[in-house]
Amino acid sequence: MLTTFLVAACGGLADSAGPPAADTGxxxxxxxxxxxxxxxxxxxxxxxxxxxxPAERVTLLELPEASDEQRAQMVANLxxxxxVYxxxxxxVVWTAEFADAGWIAPLDRSLFPLDKVFPGVAATAIYRDRLWAVPYVTNAGLLYYRSDLLAKEHxxxxxxxxxxxxxxMRLGAKYRIGGYxxxxxxxxxxxxxxxxxxxSAGGSILSPDARRVTMDLGPARRALDFLVGGVREGWIPREALSYKEEESRLAFQEGRLLFARNWPPAYGPAAHSRLAGKFAVTRLPGPDGPGSSSLGGVNLAVSAFSKRQKTALDFIRYFTGPEIQRLVLTxxxxxxxxxxxxDDPALIKRFPYLPVLKETILSARPRPVTPDYNQVSLVISSAVSGALDxxxxxxxxxxELRQQLGEVIQSGG
Structure with missing residues (x-):
């Protein structure tokens, strides 16, 4: 699916033969x-x-917010x-591309406690049975909703x-805010x-190995009709056609939306805004019950062109370790x-959405492992945008999308 399983699982802690792991010097x-x-x-x-x-200081280089723009800047550099990096x-969807291009250094699995990581999340860092990055944060889409307004309406x-x-439709009109x-x-x-x-409609887009288009027209039409119908009927505001993560976060946080699909990092800012105590999160809905999220997140990798790979590797080990993992959340x-x-009671008390998030992560579907993922994504977003307009x-x-995806797969991007 942009969806389904990854090519390689995360079993074992010994890498297969291949290029040498990251330089120890x-x-x-x-x-x-x-x-x-x-x-x-x-x-x-x-x-x-x-x-x-003090002799191995880390300087943060912030790239653009949008993932497409981040990738473009990294690729130009690499x-x-x-x-420089x-x-x-x-x-997580860049692992295969960056590894295949020789832009990142393979890593020694035995240096990282991957058994502590959600299996599906750990698998996003593996390509052709080698570890190329280390999971740092994960992500799964959630439905944010105005709990105060729903409670008023029972x-x-x-x-x-x-x-x-x-x-x-009904509450958006009643309270004069956007629907979703x-x-x-x-x-x-x-x-x-x-x-x-x-x-969520029971379909898929690509096979697990990203070599076949598996998009059945029925589920795909049902999915697109859901989104297009929202725009046509007005419960998805046309303004939302210009939203990225930050725009949708602000629209919900500022009280301009009843429902919003977004990633978990949007929770913290909303909890410290005027919306505090007035919202909650749940799993994304589907046609007949809870739907399925795409698995997102960020993995940390060592640039193949870094001249300080030992420090880079040590920093990744520290930054993906237990102390920072807790702080990433808090x-x-x-x-x-x-x-x-x-499952930490203290964290659940502070972040009551953790059980829902865990369930969402475990039911989320990874995107395909393919060096051509960027081209696949461009084809999909362009086609869907044309329909939403x-x-x-x-x-x-x-x-037409099915045909275009077939051409991308056949041409290798």
Whole structure:
């Protein structure tokens, strides 16, 4: 599916034969390139390392917020074999591409406690049975909802698309706010929103090895009709067609939406806003019950062109360890990758959504492991955007999308 399983599982702690693991030499100051820190939590965490490693200080290089723009900036740097970046914060779907291109160094699995990590999350760092990165934070889409308004109406959070539609239309009109929004600008976020709708409808987009198009027209049409119908009927505001993660977060947090699909990091800022105590989260709805999220997150990798790979490796070991994993949640509201933290009573008391998030992560579907994922995503987001603009019929869009994906797979991107 943009969806289904990864090619390689995470079994065993010994890498197979192949290129040598990251260079054990090279120490000194390093740079850490990652997407923009919208919750301002990274600086203090990096300061913890810097205080105890004055000769190996880490400088944070914040890249754009949107994943497409982050990737473009990283690729331009790595294609030039630049050593400006030492540690890379990679979207989980980039592992195969960056490994296949020789831009990141393979790692020794025995250095990392991968058994502590959710199995599906650990698998996102593996390509062709080698470890190329280390899971740092995970992600799974959640439905944010105005618990105060639903309580006034004696309603439970919606579990199906029909319930979401009815609540969004009726209460949106009654309280004069938008009904529902996700990430609908044509970029990776829209690909994820469409993939979640397809898999929630029981379908898939690509085979696990990303070599076949498996998108049945029925589930895909049902998924697209759900999104397009929302725009046509008005319970998805047209303004949402320009939303990325931050825009949708602000729209919900500022009280302009009844429901919003977003990642867990949106929870912390909302909990410290005027919306505190007035919202909650639940699993994404589907046609007939709870739906399925796409698995997101960030893995940390060592640039193949770094001249200080030992420091980079040591920093990754520290930054993916138990101390920082807890702080990733408590300071940044990001979902940690260590499974045991989701069962910690103290953390559950402070973050009551953790059980729902754990369930969502375990039921989430990973995106395909393919070096051509970026091209696949561009094709999907472009086609879906055309339908959401109400410029193309859903039947025509789905049929053409299936054909275009086949061309991408056959051509190798």
């Amino acid at each position: 090279g120490t000194g100051p390093i740079t850490f390139a990652i997407g923009r820190d919208t919750t301002a939590y990274l600086g203090p965490l990096i300061d913890r390392w810097n205080r105890s490693h 294609q030039a074999h630049s050593d 030492d540690v890379l914060g990679l979207d 309603l439970k959070p919606p579990r199906t698309w029909a319930e979401l539609r009815d609540d969004a 929004a996700g990430q609908f600008l044509p970029y990776e976020g829209l690909t994820v929103n469409f993939a979640e709708a397809v898999q 300071e940044g509201s990001f979902p940690p990758v260590w499974a045991e933290l989701y 109400l410029g193309r019929p859903t039947d025509e869009t789905v049929a």
